[in-house]
Amino acid sequence: MTSAGASSNGDGLKIDSAAIAKLRGARERIVSQLSQVIVGQQQVIEELLISLFSRGHCLLEGVPGLAKTLMISTLARTLNLTFSRIQFTPDLMPADITGTEIIEENRTTGGRERRFLEGPLFSHVVLADEINRTPPKTQSALLEAMQERQVTVGRVRHPLSDPFFVLATQNPIEQEGTYPLPEAQQDRFMFKVFVRYPSFDEEFEVARRTTAVQSDTIQPVLSGPEILELQKIVRTVPVTDHVIRFALSLVRQTRVGSPGVPDFVSDMLVWGAGPRAVQHLILGGKARALLHGRTHVSTDDVQALAKPVLRHRLVVNFATESEGVTTDDIIDRLLANTPSKEDELSRDARFQKIFAS
Numbered sequence: 001m002t003s004a005g006a007s008s009n010g011d012g013l014k015i016d017s018a019a020i021a022k023l024r025g026a027r028e029r030i031v032s033q034l035s036q037v038i039v040g041q042q043q044v045i046e047e048l049l050i051s052l053f054s055r056g057h058c059l060l061e062g063v064p065g066l067a068k069t070l071m072i073s074t075l076a077r078t079l080n081l082t083f084s085r086i087q088f089t090p091d092l093m094p095a096d097i098t099g100t101e102i103i104e105e106n107r108t109t110g111g112r113e114r115r116f117l118e119g120p121l122f123s124h125v126v127l128a129d130e131i132n133r134t135p136p137k138t139q140s141a142l143l144e145a146m147q148e149r150q151v152t153v154g155r156v157r158h159p160l161s162d163p164f165f166v167l168a169t170q171n172p173i174e175q176e177g178t179y180p181l182p183e184a185q186q187d188r189f190m191f192k193v194f195v196r197y198p199s200f201d202e203e204f205e206v207a208r209r210t211t212a213v214q215s216d217t218i219q220p221v222l223s224g225p226e227i228l229e230l231q232k233i234v235r236t237v238p239v240t241d242h243v244i245r246f247a248l249s250l251v252r253q254t255r256v257g258s259p260g261v262p263d264f265v266s267d268m269l270v271w272g273a274g275p276r277a278v279q280h281l282i283l284g285g286k287a288r289a290l291l292h293g294r295t296h297v298s299t300d301d302v303q304a305l306a307k308p309v310l311r312h313r314l315v316v317n318f319a320t321e322s323e324g325v326t327t328d329d330i331i332d333r334l335l336a337n338t339p340s341k342e343d344e345l346s347r348d349a350r351f352q353k354i355f356a357s
Contacts, residue, residue, distance in 0.1 A: 020233075022233075023053065023233060023291065024290070024291060027049055029221040029222075030049065030075070030079075030221055030222070033077075033218050033219060033221060034074055036217070036218060037070065037074045038074060039198065039205045039209065040198050040199065041067070041071065041198070044060070044195055045075075047191050047193050047308050048167070048193070049287075049291065050287045050291065050305070051284070052227070053227075053230050053231055053291075054231070054287045055231045056190025056191065056283070057146050057165065057166040057168070058189060058192075059131075059168045059181075059186065059189040059191070059193070059312065060072070060168065060193050061169070061171075061172050061192060061194055062169075062171075063171065063172065063173055063197075064171060066196075066197070066198075068169045069085075069129055071195075072125075072169070073127060074218060075167075076125040078220060078221050079125065079221075079222050080220035080221075080222060080223040080224070081163070081224055082123040082124045082161065083123055083126075083127070084120035084122075084126050084127070085127040086120050086121075086126065086127065087129050087130065088129060088131050088132075088133045088138070090133060090135065092134045092138050093137075093138060094137055094138050094141035095153075096119065097120055097121050097142060098119045098121055098153060099116060099118045099119035099121070099122065099158070100117055100119070100153065101114050101115070101116050101117070101153055101154060101156075103115075116153060116156070116158065118158075119151075121142070121145050122158075122160060123161060124161045124162075124163055124164060124224060125167070126165070127167050128142055128166060128168035128169070129168075129169050130169060130170060131181065132170040132178045132181060133178055133179070134179060136179055136182075139179065139181060142166070142168075143188045145160060145164075146166050146188050149162070149164055162224075162228065163224055183312070183313070187274065187276055189312065190280045191280075191284070191305075191308035192308060192312035194311075233290070234283070235283070235286065237287075237295065238295070239282055239286065239296070239297040240296070240297075242299075242342040242345070243285070243302060244278075245346075245355070246299045246338070246340060247278050247285075247302050249338050249354055250281070250302070250306060250310070250334055251278050251281070251310070252272075253334055253337075254272030254273050254313075254314055255273075256269050256270065256272060258354075259353040259354060259357040260350045260351060260353035260354035262334075262337060262350075264333060265330070265334070267320075268316055268317060268319075268320040268330055269314055269315060269316055269317065269320075270316070270317045271314070271315035272313070272315075273310055274313070276313075277313050280305075280309045281309050284308075285301035285305060286301075288301045289301050303335055303340070307328055307331050310327070311326075311327045311328055311331065314327040314331075316330070339351075
C-alpha cells in the first residue's frame with residue numbers, strides 16, 4: 001500500500017506527488033527564464049533538461065547562427081552553479097582544460113611546494129564550444145572527465161564538481177581543419193541533439209528582438225543540491241519489463257549479424273548501438289515521464305527519445321551514406337517495424353529470436 005498522492009516504483013521507494021510537482025515546476029521556471037532570450041527550440045530545450053535531470057551530457061549539432069552557445073550559456077545562468085566556456089581550437093592542449101601542477105615558493109618556510117591549478121573543467125556546467133576543432137588528445141581529456149567525473153594530473157586524481165554537466169557543440173558543415181569525434185567517444189554523450197533552423201514566425205521574432213534594445217533579467221532557479229535531489233527522484237520512477245524489452249528491441253535490432261535484425265539494417269549499417277543506449281533510453285524515459293506529469297515510463301517516452309539517443313551510435317556504410325540516407329531515417333524505419341503493444345511484441349517471431357539471443 002502507498003499513501004495518497006504517492007506511488008511505488010516496485011523497489012519500495014515512493015514517488016511523492018510533491019516531488020513530481022517540484023520537477024515540473026523547475027522545468028517551467030527554467031523554460032520561462034530561457035524564453036526571455038531564446039525563441040522557439042522547444043524540443044532542444046526539453047532534451048537538454050531531460051539530459052540534465054538524468055545526469056547525462058549533451059552534444060549539440062547545428063549550423064552557425066542558431067544560438068547553440070547562447071542557449072547553453074543562458075541555461076547555465078538559470079542554474080545557481082559555476083559555469084565555464086571552453087573555446088576549442090587546434091592548439092588547445094589537455095592541460096589547458098584539466099589544469100596543471102606548478103611549483104611555487106612558500107614565503108613562510110622558504111621551501112618550494114607543488115600546487116595544482118584547476119582548469120575550466122572544474123565547474124558544474126561546462127560548455128565545450130566546437131569540440132570537433134581540437135585534436136583527439138584534448139578531446140579524450142574532456143571525455144575521460146565526462147565518464148569518470150575526475151581528471152588525473154601526474155599520478156594524482158582530482159574529483160570534479162557534482163553536479164557535472166558537459167554541453168558540447170559542433171558545426172556539421174565545416175570539415176576542413178576539424179577532428180570529428182570517433183563513434184566510441186560520441187557514445188559518452190547521452191544525447192546528440194540537432195539544432196535546426198527556426199520557423200518563419202520564430203525567425204521573425206528573432207529579427208525583431210535582436211535588432212532592438214534588449215534587457216533580459218535571467219534569475220537562477222535551481223541550486224546544486226536541488227539538482228542532485230531531482231536527479232535522485234528521476235531514478236525512482238518505475239519502468240515495466242515490457243518497456244525495457246521495447247527499448248532492448250530497438251537497440252538490438254541495430255546490431256548487424258545478430259538474430260532478428262531486419263534486412264534493411266544489415267544492408268545499411270556496419271555497426272550498431274551498445275548497452276549504454278538502452279540505459280539512456282530508460283533513464284531519459286524516466287525523466288521525460290516526470291516532466292510530462294506521469295509516474296511511470298511508457299513506450300511513447302522511449303520512442304520520443306530514440307533519435308537523440310541512437311543517432312550518434314549507429315554507423316552507416318558507404319553506400320547508404322552516398323545515397324543520402326541518415327541514421328534518423330533508419331531509426332524511423334526501426335520504430336515503424338517495432339510493435340509498441342506488449343502482446344504484439346511478444347508474439348512476433350522475429351522479436352522472439354531477439355529475446356532468445
